[in-house]
Amino acid sequence: MLKILIDCFGGDHSPQANVDGALAALAQYSDLHLILTGDQAAIRGCLDGKRYDAGRLEIVHAPEVIGCDEKPIDAVRLKKESSMIKAIRMLRDSDDISAMVSIGSTGALVAAALTRIGRIPGVIRPAFCPILPTMDGGMVGICDSGANVEVNPEMLRQFAIMASLYMENVYGVQNPRIALLNVGKEAEKGDETHQQAYRLLSQTQEINFVGNMESRDLLSGRYDVVVADGFSGNVLVKTTEGTALELLKKLKKDIYSRTIYKLGALLMKKMFADEKEFMNYQNYGGSVLLGTSKTIVKGHGSSRATAVAKCIEQAYLMEQSALAAKTEEIILKYEHYEY
Amino acid sequence: MLKILIDCFGGDHSPQANVDGALAALAQYSDLHLILTGDQAAIRGCLDGKRYDAGRLEIVHAPEVIGCDEKPIDAVRLKKESSMIKAIRMLRDSDDISAMVSIGSTGALVAAALTRIGRIPGVIRPAFCPILPTMDGGMVGICDSGANVEVNPEMLRQFAIMASLYMENVYGVQNPRIALLNVGKEAEKGDETHQQAYRLLSQTQEINFVGNMESRDLLSGRYDVVVADGFSGNVLVKTTEGTALELLKKLKKDIYSRTIYKLGALLMKKMFADEKEFMNYQNYGGSVLLGTSKTIVKGHGSSRATAVAKCIEQAYLMEQSALAAKTEEIILKYEHYEY
Secondary structure, eight states, X not given: OEEEEEEOOSSTTTTHHHHHHHHHHHHHOTTEEEEEEEOHHHHHHHHTTOOOOGGGEEEEEOOBOOOTTSOHHHHHHHOTTBHHHHHHHHHHHOTTEEEEEEOSOHHHHHHHHHHHSOBOTTOSSOEEEOEEEOTTSOEEEEEOSSSOSSOXXXXXXXXXXXXXXXXXXXXXXXXXXXXXXXXXXXTTOSOHHXXXXXXXXXTOTTSEEEEEEOGGGGGGSSOSEEEOOHHHHHHHHHHHHHHHHHHHHHHHHHHTTOHHHHHHHHHTHHHXXXXXXXXXXXXXXXXXXXXXXXXXXXXXXXXXXXXXXXXXXXXXXXXXXXHHHHHHHHHHHTTTOOO | OEEEEEEOOSSTTTTHHHHHHHHHHHHHOTTEEEEEEEOHHHHHHHHTTOOOOGGGEEEEEOOBOOOTTSOHHHHHHHOTTBHHHHHHHHHHHOTTEEEEEEOSOHHHHHHHHHHHSOBOTTOSSOEXXXXXXXXTSOEEEEEOSSSOSSOOHHHHHHHHHHHHHHHHHHHOOSSOXXXXXXXXXXXXXXXXXHHHHHHHHHTOTTSEEEEEEOGGGGXXXXXXXXXXXXXXXXXXXXXXXXXXXXXXXXXHHHHTTOHHHHHHHHHTHHHHHHHHHHTOGGGGOOEEEETBSSEEEEOOTTOOHHHHHHXXXXXXXXXXXXXXXXXXXXXXXXXXXXX
16 A cells, blocks of 8 residues: 655645545555545545545644745744644654655745655755656656756756656656756856766766757757756746746737637637647646655645646656665765766 | 948858848938948849948958857857958947947857957946847847856846846836846745845846746736846746747647648638747847947847848947947946945
């Protein structure tokens, strides 16, 4: 039985979306056991009238909630009875609980993970790896996308190793193509950190490093993983999401500006719905934190049930594939590498 | 008479696009005098049969061309007879020539500008400021977008001052809203450099600093200038362009997948053409290099005549508004500022 904690508060549609997502995942995997943290009465209310295998679902009462505007470190220190911190503590203390899913405050989750949960031996810093759909129907992981605004070349190499194993083990991508985010394709582009990282990545046999990537090629389908410092990785992911959303909004506005466009759009209704669905991040699960000794998946704050279920699936697959052990094995090979 | 140099080689559609763009600008501004550099015979060929005021157009023979794959520093040093370096030398040596436009190698142009052309007094490093259209019909400048992969807080403040004056003087934006690119809105986000830059920008009375911007809001129309280090600014601009292009490509492909969609798209033909035109960077001119003592405008390598003419217009307006003098005045106020 695989035990996973679900932090049921902190999202825009919490706790209902979290509970519904949990039930969907529970129905999908018969060897899954879920522990929901949060206000017991509220969670019970969400479960009311639903059918599920009660033997595989627990509730742990945690009356407090961490808001998105709270200072992460303070929240971790002071809100011990919150759904998130209670889950983090259980994750740390229980040997038989292997993973946790949250859609609450990213800052608090990172702070809690870094201070309360250990790292995989050898890992310098854990990193986020969200997934975006590419235009050829594939997907690309971006690691790091915000956990570390400052990095060194060895950290970038570790992000590459961790994300490569993740794409292979969780999404079945064979021999993932790894690129380094840079301002140009040539090996000597970028600052000293990027130039050194380029050399380190080239020397790492366990990964399929294909060179620098310019950000305009992110969605081209030519890369499976993009390695970046947390600052520019964050810019990369959020710019892509922002541009896609703004364009769709503009398209919609323009369609409503003339009757003939509305007519045309009517014929293309299904296509537009498909495009919207294609770009809906709810379908791509959460941003996993790679490098922690126990699995932590962070879903988008506006996640609905489908997205929460996806996050649980990601955590489940990471555990099933023993991702942490595989990561440790490769990371340790390079632990005292001189560059 | 305002004299501007046009480097006529190095672009995908050179020299014809450069020459045609030059003629268009010449027709538009009667006090403009243009000096075209490049292979004389080739330029003459492009001018063949065209009508223009020959008294305001000169050709300076420069037989060499700098390729995009050449090492910038070597190209600047060795290709003295190239259209770009000859123009740079004339810009440096002639008091009555005030500006230059090129659509050739960005790396070579930056290297030449930094080593051959002086800076505005007080400016630490020049920075690129390209323009993107926003979804509400406005525009936003991004400074820096690639000239400086490493920055300090004072440089970021200077980028803000230079870009603010640029948007005001060249595009008529009143009291431009300046934002700092960061991984979150709060003042304490990002690394030490960004936190310090936030404080400096808040203390600079000559600009209208409105706080941090998350990259997903770039096209929202809520900002007129985004200040960034050259690395993440480059990621910001290229990700936006890349996402928009990939989405349009996908839309087109999907339209062709079913007859009913093709029919619908037929009714929306004008709208799609308008969207494409809206996103066509050829309409927004080049990326100006702010902070050099003489004006340098870099157009996109694939610029056609319209885009080249736009670049010349940008250079013309920068000179007309005495942008360099205005920049110097404010920059010098903060020159020895302790932070």
